[in-house]
Amino acid sequence: MRLYIKSAIISAIVVLVLSAVLLGVRLTQVGTELLLVGAEPSVLWKVFAATALIFFYNLFRDQIERVLGLIPKPALSVGLREITQRQFVQRLMWCFIIAAALVFPFLGSRSQIDLATLVLIYVMLGLGLNIVVGLAGLLDLGYVGFYAVGAYTYAMLALYFGVGFWTGLVAAGIMAAFFGFILGFPVLRLRGDYLAIVTLGFGEIIRILLNNFTALTGGPRGIGSIPKPTLFNLEFSRRASEGSQTFHEYFGIAFNSTHRVMFLYLLALVLVLITVFVINRLIRMPIGRAWEAMREDEIACRALGMNPTNIKLSAFTIGATFAGFAGSFFAARQGFISPESFTFIESAIILAIVVLGGMGSQIGVILAAIVMTVLPEMAREFNEYRMLLFGLMMVLMMIWRPQGLLPMKRPHLELQQ
Amino acid sequence: MSKNILEVSDLTMRFGGLLAVNGVGLSIKQNQIVSMIGPNGAGKTTVFNCLTGFYQPTSGTVLFAGEEIQGLPGFKIARKGMIRTFQHVRLFKDMTVLENLLVAQHQHLNNSLLAGLFKTRSYRNSEQEALDNAAYWLKKVGLLDDANREAGTLAYGQQRRLEIARCMVTRPTLLMLDEPAAGLNPSETDGLKQLINDLRDNYGISVLLIEHDMKLVMDISDHITVINQGTPLAAGTPEQVRNNPAVIKAYLGEE
Numbered sequence: 134m135r136l137y138i139k140s141a142i143i144s145a146i147v148v149l150v151l152s153a154v155l156l157g158v159r160l161t162q163v164g165t166e167l168l169l170v171g172a173e174p175s176v177l178w179k180v181f182a183a184t185a186l187i188f189f190y191n192l193f194r195d196q197i198e199r200v201l202g203l204i205p206k207p208a209l210s211v212g213l214r215e216i217t218q219r220q221f222v223q224r225l226m227w228c229f230i231i232a233a234a235l236v237f238p239f240l241g242s243r244s245q246i247d248l249a250t251l252v253l254i255y256v257m258l259g260l261g262l263n264i265v266v267g268l269a270g271l272l273d274l275g276y277v278g279f280y281a282v283g284a285y286t287y288a289m290l291a292l293y294f295g296v297g298f299w300t301g302l303v304a305a306g307i308m309a310a311f312f313g314f315i316l317g318f319p320v321l322r323l324r325g326d327y328l329a330i331v332t333l334g335f336g337e338i339i340r341i342l343l344n345n346f347t348a349l350t351g352g353p354r355g356i357g358s359i360p361k362p363t364l365f366n367l368e369f370s371r372r373a374s375e376g377s378q379t380f381h382e383y384f385g386i387a388f389n390s391t392h393r394v395m396f397l398y399l400l401a402l403v404l405v406l407i408t409v410f411v412i413n414r415l416i417r418m419p420i421g422r423a424w425e426a427m428r429e430d431e432i433a434c435r436a437l438g439m440n441p442t443n444i445k446l447s448a449f450t451i452g453a454t455f456a457g458f459a460g461s462f463f464a465a466r467q468g469f470i471s472p473e474s475f476t477f478i479e480s481a482i483i484l485a486i487v488v489l490g491g492m493g494s495q496i497g498v499i500l501a502a503i504v505m506t507v508l509p510e511m512a513r514e515f516n517e518y519r520m521l522l523f524g525l526m527m528v529l530m531m532i533w534r535p536q537g538l539l540p541m542k543r544p545h546l547e548l549q550q
Numbered sequence: 551m552s553k554n555i556l557e558v559s560d561l562t563m564r565f566g567g568l569l570a571v572n573g574v575g576l577s578i579k580q581n582q583i584v585s586m587i588g589p590n591g592a593g594k595t596t597v598f599n600c601l602t603g604f605y606q607p608t609s610g611t612v613l614f615a616g617e618e619i620q621g622l623p624g625f626k627i628a629r630k631g632m633i634r635t636f637q638h639v640r641l642f643k644d645m646t647v648l649e650n651l652l653v654a655q656h657q658h659l660n661n662s663l664l665a666g667l668f669k670t671r672s673y674r675n676s677e678q679e680a681l682d683n684a685a686y687w688l689k690k691v692g693l694l695d696d697a698n699r700e701a702g703t704l705a706y707g708q709q710r711r712l713e714i715a716r717c718m719v720t721r722p723t724l725l726m727l728d729e730p731a732a733g734l735n736p737s738e739t740d741g742l743k744q745l746i747n748d749l750r751d752n753y754g755i756s757v758l759l760i761e762h763d764m765k766l767v768m769d770i771s772d773h774i775t776v777i778n779q780g781t782p783l784a785a786g787t788p789e790q791v792r793n794n795p796a797v798i799k800a801y802l803g804e805e
Contacts, residue, residue, distance in 0.1 A: 414667050429644060435623075436628055437653070437720055
């Protein structure tokens with residue numbers, strides 16, 4: 134029997150120091166001064182208990198792991214993967230998910246629907262970035278830049294030219310694609326880390342530009358009163374603006390502010406479904422195969438007559454387009470945007486969704502978007518420890534499922550004999 | 551009797567102070583199998599890289615089907631019908647055997663996004679054509695039964711054959727093989743020889759070959775160029791090269 138005395142002592146000290154600083158003392162304001170106050174005895178007891186637990190766990194690590202090893206591992210994930218590979222089951226699963234998503238707004242509460250809409254925005258962003266990172270293997274850390282381009286395109290068109298949501302949506306997609314193209318052209322010769330750094334810079338440049346171009350973008354004050362989406366020119370407000378009609382008047386029902394939330398949710402759902410459909414086709418098309426081939430071996434691709442720049446550029450541009458759509462929807466939903474919404478942390482979260490979901494897998498990305506958006510909301514009561522929990526979750530994921538929640542099983546074309 | 555498909559003259563490649571290739575000339579007629587041999591480090595693969603656009607040659611001209619191609623990027627040269635393999639197998643390992651062949655046909659497919667999104671008739675036809683073409687070549691190299699396996703799981707000899715099939719589906723006129731027999735056993739090498747002969751006889755393919763397996767080289771080559779330390783040493787029919795004292799010296803050393 135081996136005892137890990139040294140590592141046990143070190144771990145215990147680390148726990149003690151960390152938790153004593155984080156939990157043991159507190160800053161309290163008394164009058165104009167800040168006072169350092171010790172925590173209640175019960176908290177201190179918990180700190181000591183945690184330290185002891187870590188100490189003994191490390192001391193008897195082998196024995197504990199042996200005991201844990203006796204418990205049979207759940208075979209769920211293996212079974213799940215086998216099932217999900219069957220096409221019929223896959224179709225059925227999609228139908229079920231779509232049906233559930235359609236029914237949801239009529240059952241959920243207003244805040245739940247609102248949260249679900251946010252989830253859908255992240256799903257769209259995750260799916261878009263998934264093309265660039267998961268399928269084409271280009272690490273893009275500035276994806277939020279295209280999201281910002283989309284949002285500001287619609288907001289500015291609405292502000293200066295009074296353009297409606299639907300036109301703005303298309304314009305935002307085109308504009309983001311254009312930016313993707315312009316950026317991709319010089320940058321896609323770079324590989325791996327270098328590409329990541331340049332895209333990171335691009336995301337920041339866009340944000341800083343928006344922040345400082347006060348004359349056009351309003352700078353840090355942002356752009357407000359962006360018009361909400363309409364349904365065939367029917368507005369979801371209490372009173373119609375000039376020359377249009379409201380939804381509740383047209384259908385002769387009482388005004389209910391939840392209608393707008395539901396409409397936004399359903400609109401986001403439609404956008405997500407279109408995204409899923411388009412990407413689903415793309416990965417089965419020659420361009421999807423080319424992306425994967427390019428990710429695996431660029432030199433072999435060149436030797437076979439494929440133009441690497443064009444193929445990467447197409448992934449970059451298409452990915453940016455979806456960010457543009459998501460951006461314009463985001464602007465319309467919020468009614469107000471400022472550069473604050475497009476910081477690097479957004480890029481990091483979207484990237485985390487892709488990595489967590491399993492690179493290249495669509496269902497995985499959708500699941501991860503739900504987890505990444507809903508979990509921080511649910512963990513709100515832990516307030517300052519929220520990010521800590523978030524970090525813990527990421528670490529655990531990387532230990533247990535480094536390949537992501539549902540790693541990609543690309544649909545293979547089969548040769549029928 | 552027939553025109554030169556590839557005409558290389560005075561090809562030079564310099565890496566800083568190192569003269570890797572110095573004044574190499576080559577010519578390949580249609581339906582000819584030409585081999586390039588030389589000791590390790592002689593610069594054979596560098597010549598290959600220069601011809602196929604992976605390196606920009608320092609000087610010299612490369613005429614492919616009468617057209618100057620030196621300095622063009624690799625994928626453009628490949629599209630003109632000069633397709634190469636690599637010394638080490640470079641398959642798309644996580645893709646299936648079939649998909650490897652479909653990717654290679656990228657240039658010949660209907661790549662329109664809209665056609666693909668809505669599965670138009672022309673899109674489906676072009677996909678079907680690609681599948682048929684792939685199946686044809688898989689049958690040719692005896693891999694039809696493994697079509698749906700991942701390429702990385704194939705045996706080494708099979709991977710080599712798949713690589714040649716992947717070149718062939720792109721409809722090349724000149725096939726450039728960099729040590730295709732490396733790591734193959736004698737019977738596999740024999741199969742390779744038959745395959746290359748078949749390609750030349752029945753598909754009008756010219757072949758430029760780098761190979762260390764002398765038996766294979768002597769058996770199938772119409773013409774051999776010997777390179778030593780980046781410089782052309784000798785050229786001629788297998789018979790002439792075999793008896794050339796300079797070649798013997800380069801391979802076996804002085805005395």
